[in-house]
Amino acid sequence: MDDGAGPSNSMDTEDILEKKDKIFEDVLNMLVDKLNISPTDIHIDTDVREELMFDSLDLYELVIDIEEAYDIRLPDEDLDNIVHVQDVVDLIYTLSTSC
Numbered sequence: 885m886d887d888g889a890g891p892s893n894s895m896d897t898e899d900i901l902e903k904k905d906k907i908f909e910d911v912l913n914m915l916v917d918k919l920n921i922s923p924t925d926i927h928i929d930t931d932v933r934e935e936l937m938f939d940s941l942d943l944y945e946l947v948i949d950i951e952e953a954y955d956i957r958l959p960d961e962d963l964d965n966i967v968h969v970q971d972v973v974d975l976i977y978t979l980s981t982s983c
Contacts, residue, residue: 900977907973907980914949915969918942928970954980 908928916923919936932938938946943966947958950972956979966972 903981904973904977907976908969910953911950911969911972911976914946914953918946918949926969928968928973930969932966932969932972950976956980 912923912926915921915926915936919942921936926936930936932943936942943963947963951957954976956976958975958979962975966975
């Protein structure tokens, strides 16, 4: 008994992963430009503050770049929860798909 949900869920998952991969690439490029480092130095699990040595000004500038690129607003309370690059990607995905 196939209700058709299997393939649809699979397609939805693939679509989500593709969108998140694209967001990661965008964030990666922003970070590389801002920090003048190699893209190989940044991974999805990279700690933004500890490994990339982001200070509050760096984070503020990145937020502005993200908000302009995705036409979204990143709430301050959500920024406090960002630890890894994955958190940035997830937040952008969530906010850009809820519009």
